[in-house]
Amino acid sequence: MNTTMALQASMLATAFMASAACAQSDVLKKVKDTGAITIGVRDSSGAMSFTTGTGRYTGFHVEVCGRIVSDIQAALKLDKLQVNYQVVTPANRIALVKNGTVDLECGTTTNNEARQKEVAFAPTLYVEGVRAAVVADSGVTRLDQLGGKAVAATTGSTSVQLLRKLKRAGSNDIKELLAKDNAEGFLLLESGRADAFVADGQILATAISQSRTPSRYQLLNEVLSVEPIAIMIPKDDPAFKKQVDTTVTRLATSGEAARLYDKWFMQPIPPSNLTVHLPPNDATKAAWAQPNNQPLEAYQEK
Incomplete structure (x- = not known):
């Protein structure tokens, strides 16, 4: 291969790598550029993610996502960060994360090996x-x-x-x-x-x-x-995953996840102020003690 051909090959390789990098999701850049982030929520996923009416959403996972958003705002040094809610269903939630419509899916999605081929997951805070x-x-x-x-x-x-x-x-x-x-x-x-x-x-x-x-x-x-239930995020976005994982891991190891769990599963919750009465199981406590994003299949082997 002569010098000219080698240079052309090198330029093509560089262009290919740049193209591949651009193909990766870059949620943090999008958030910084737009000043907004979109959270995927559910209308009726128990105490994890639900609506209280008129476009309001809350629940254990929704509140966890709120903590993630606050940390993103601080990390990006944004004075304001608009939070948009996108209602998702079991049928469309993965597609909406993959195509960039949803940045954080905060419902009740099981982390399994098949889904890990399409999306990424934060460390598990709830084992169902x-x-x-x-x-x-x-x-x-x-x-x-x-x-x-x-x-x-x-x-x-x-x-x-x-x-x-x-x-x-x-x-x-x-x-x-x-x-x-x-x-x-x-x-x-x-x-x-x-x-x-x-x-x-x-x-x-x-x-x-x-x-x-x-x-x-x-x-x-x-x-x-x-089944491990976890917050779903776009695949191939290491910077965003690190940001999300840092917040979730802190919540787990600091005891804050346990306090949030008590708030949503052991205390009266809106809109009816009734109590779910569902204490955390041993698998959930273990996930708090040692944060991980193991898929469902790892739990079936235990």
């Missing part, structure tokens, strides 16, 4: 057990009694796959009902159209606490899956 809610006097006390019954799950959630796994395990005659969101899923149970609703335990516990007659429902003791 996926369970089933039933009417207390239905006679259903075990998962294997759901055969021949109508069972609801939310479209796009891992609960759908778990429900289908339960069907393959011997309950083939389960009638699967897919809800557009968690509120509709619980409504299917509440109205009698479904005999059970499968979802994250805290979603179920919150929905029950906010129902007209909480004593009418119960959670089955069996857990279909133990």
Whole structure:
């Protein structure tokens, strides 16, 4: 290869690397340039992320994201930082993070290996057990009694796959009902159209606490899956991930995550001022003690 060809090859390689770098997400630059950040929220994801009406959103994960935003504002030395809320669903949340519409997804997304190929996750602050809610006097006390019954799950959630796994395990005659969101899923149970609703335990516990007659429902003791629920962010943006991880790790190790958990799961919360009554499980406490972003599959191996 002569000198001219070598120079051309070098220039092409440099251009390629620059192009690859530009292809990476750069949320911090976008935030600094626009003075705004977009948070993905849910209308009814239990005490983790929900609306109190008229465009207001709150919850455990939403408040954690608020701490992240405050640290970003300080790091970028911005006098003001506008926070925009984007409602997401299980069906569109990954796409909205991938295409840059959402910078921080603060709902109830399970961190698993398949999703890690498309997006990144902050360290886990909440480890969930996926369970089933039933009417207390239905006679259903075990998962294997759901055969021949109508069972609801939310479209796009891992609960759908778990429900289908339960069907393959011997309950083939389960009638699967897919809800557009968690509120509709619980409504299917509440109205009698479904005999059970499968979802994250805290979603179920919150929905029950906010129902007209909480004593009418119960959670089955069996857990279909133990899943790390984490804040989702764009993939291939190391600077943004470091910023997010620093805040979340500080919340976990300082005890602030535990205090926030107590606020949202053990104390009365808006808008009804009812209490979820869901103490942190051992897996959640372990995640606070040793912050990590291990996927669901690592928990299944334990």
